[in-house]
Amino acid sequence: VSQEYIEKKEKQWQQKREKPRLTVRQQQIKKDNEMWENNRLARSGVVSLTDEQSDFFDDESDENRVTLLVQNVVPPFLDGRFVFTRQSKPVVPVKDATSDLAVVATKGSKVVRMWRETEERKKAQEKHWDLAGSKLGNLMGVKAKPDEISNDDEAGTSYRQFASHLSESQAVSDFALEKSIKEQREYLPVFAVRQKMLNVIRDNSVVIIVGETGSGKTTQLAQYLLEEGYSHNGLIGCTQPRRVAAMSVAKRVSEEMGVELGQECGYAIRFEDCTSENTRIKYMTDGILLRECLGDPDLDQYAAIIMDEAHERSLNTDVLFGLLRDVVARRADLKLIVTSATMDAEKFANFFGGHTPCFTIPGRTFPVEIFHARTPMEDYVDVAVKQAVKVTCGMIKNQLEELDDAPPLAVLPIYSQLPSDLQAKIFHKAPGGIRKCIVATNIAETSLTVDGILFVIDPGYCKLKVFNPRIGMDALQ
Structure with a gap:
């Protein structure tokens, strides 16, 4: 092999190496342009194509080529970058975190915890002794009670029929x-x-x-x-x-x-x-x-x-x-x-x-007299139960069972996720001789007028949705 041939090949290889590489999109565009030029030349009759090339161009003309560019976009609130806020700490609605009310609020209610644990134990015990749906229950012919059948579909349907x-x-x-x-x-x-x-x-x-x-x-x-x-x-x-x-x-x-x-x-x-x-x-x-x-x-x-x-x-x-x-x-x-x-x-x-x-x-429809507790209550739920014999429907029933000759009491809860048919019950008139007790969240605080309400017990605590810039989301406090 002559020296001139080697130098020529090295020069071609060097030029090829220095030539910038095309991206996938650029290669596709170049290929489409070449195909379009060859197709125009063939249509004009200047050049003739073989049968294989003719079939190739006919197939390509029926297709729509689309180049997809995929970008993995991560929003700022997920990758730790907060561009739209200069706030470094969440806004704390509590003015003094060392006050008696703030300390009691962080501890929570002991009565609620005990009540929840008791109810969970009762449910677990009933489920343990319930044979319905098990193999032994099927052999013994034990069937589920009608009140144990789930009514999720009915609740979901009634949720959208408040007017009825x-x-x-x-x-x-x-x-x-x-x-x-x-x-x-x-x-x-x-x-x-x-x-x-x-x-x-x-x-x-x-x-x-x-x-x-x-x-x-x-x-x-x-x-x-x-x-x-x-x-x-x-x-x-x-x-x-x-x-x-x-x-x-x-x-x-x-x-x-x-x-x-x-x-x-x-x-x-x-x-x-x-x-x-x-x-x-x-x-x-x-x-x-x-x-x-x-x-x-x-x-x-x-x-x-x-x-x-x-x-x-x-x-x-x-x-x-x-x-x-x-x-x-x-x-x-x-x-x-x-x-x-x-x-x-x-x-x-x-x-x-x-x-x-x-x-x-000007003016108010009815005078409202407010009575404040003189000292902070350690357990606001316990105080509320003793005050109106209520916290939850089950606790009220238990308290009434302990009383002798207690008058009947209709306990009606209301909160946002409650089905519409149950929400509407608070507006119905209670039967004669029965006092109506409504246990509500702050959903009934404004714009909701219930006829016949005489006493309102407010523990004074609530959960607020506060923006936390550390996680970039709202959190309950």
């Missing part, structure tokens, strides 16, 4: 028994300032209304707007922070209007829409209105929107404030009314503009 479980409410308190619905409406504090409030709403696009709990702003404000003719241009929407509040208030308003629930007055919650073409007043959760903003940014179907219980400041409510401020700027015919039970209306007024009027509803 809400029967017509019956009067319980002396106030409701002695006065008709019309007299009850006129007795509310909001009725005394009805015309002044409507004048302020007519002259302004955004109005902040402050009224104590029980003043009637939730049930009467929407009816006043309906009577003034605002429903001729669209719906009158009212948002509620909780599902039970939206359903119960809609039921009450429909009774005051003398119509069937779901016709002129209805409600909309997740998984359930109890409205019709004739609906003029629509109560809904703030999440439903937020979802409607995605499909209709201008909310053209609404003539007036009432943001009730704005002082609770949920995430959906705060987002709706920003969206509705832009909607009001685009629509001069839309009326936005923000109601609050506290006197922090200046924050909302400054958010919507310095000239936003604040209207205050």
